[in-house]
């Protein structure tokens with residue numbers, strides 16, 4: 001089996017998913033070959049959306065689906081507003097002034113003016129940043145809004161405002177049924193997934209693991225407790241440090257908080273800097289864009305924490321479980337759908353519970369191993385990219401009845417035909 005590769009094909013998944021699933025996916029993809037799908041998001045790196053799009057678009061390509069991935073551009077003001085909207089969707093307060101709405105909508109109009117969409121059969125818009133784009137195109141192909149955030153308790157004011165845009169879509173994809181909303185489009189639930197062959201998730205030699213840790217000055221003379229996350233308050237890094245300090249009174253260990261700052265997240269740097277005063281010999285706080293380091297840390301850690309307070313899904317949990325780590329995750333959002341408490345990891349709701357699980361797991365390597373084996377199997381069965389891709393294929397097929405997807409006409413006639421969709425901008429392009 002492959003360890004890691006830049007060019008993963010669906011056939012590489014066969015040893016993990018079996019020949020029957022492989023054949024099924026190949027068949028579904030064959031029916032949709034040459035379908036031109038556009039994914040639109042707001043950052044190429046940092047965060048789970050970029051992580052998934054970089055792999056899923058290439059896997060789709062290898063199956064003959066013409067998956068494209070484009071970004072919208074925005075000013076710092078724009079990303080300040082969209083981060084507030086993101087936080088409000090997860091339940092935070094927001095002072096949604098007319099000026100903020102204007103900044104948000106105006107930048108999206110500018111993007112619409114720049115982007116010609118005539119060449120696509122399906123458009124998938126990720127998260128709130130590009131959401132209003134739909135308003136500026138004449139639509140003759142399906143437009144899907146894919147929202148990745150935890151919508152369990154959205155701020156009603158922001159939801160009412162965004163509903164105006166959401167209702168224009170043909171379908172909405174959410175990660176979990178409990179995120180469903182009072183909106184017009186049909187809602188489909190698709191959980192995220194990982195690429196098991198990427199540099200972040202593939203097998204790593206012990207020498208490479210040691211090299212990565214040494215390179216960043218991470219000692220492994222004592223058990224490592226790690227949390228890998230964007231620097232974001234919802235990931236509760238302060239709570240992680242407090243829990244670690246209490247656990248450290250009972251067991252020897254080193255805490256590593258590894259984080260990054262996504263380019264569409266203006267709060268990350270501030271959160272990172274606010275944590276630095278907690279640095280000490282056994283508390284390492286790092287920021288690095290290094291997939292091999294994420295991989296090494298998740299493999300070497302005795303305990304991987306993901307103590308989120310809200311979590312749309314939590315790919316870091318999936319990534320760590322895939323590596324057989326003992327994961328302790330916040331009892332919220334998508335983490336609950338991955339960890340079965342006490343079986344393949346632990347769910348925690350308080351700092352006290354976190355302390356207790358850290359201490360227990362550090363003291364019991366045999367239990368860590370057992371939990372880790374079950375965790376890996378959970379990911380193999382439920383959270384691999386092949387499953388995500390198959391769900392996308394099913395969704396595209398479901399649109400065949402209502403939209404004559406252009407790729408079919410191409411294959412029927414053997415000739416390209418003009419796309420029906422117009423990029424005419426309603427507001428004056």
Ligand code: UDP
Pocket residue numbers: 046047048049051200228229230258259260287288289290291294313314315316317319
């Ligand atoms: N990540 C990373 N380096 C870091 C922190 C995070 O590469 O220092 C990656 C992590 O491995 C995962 C993604 O960013 O692939 C985070 O996705 P998740 O769904 O956990 O959270 P999000 O950031 O989307 O809220």
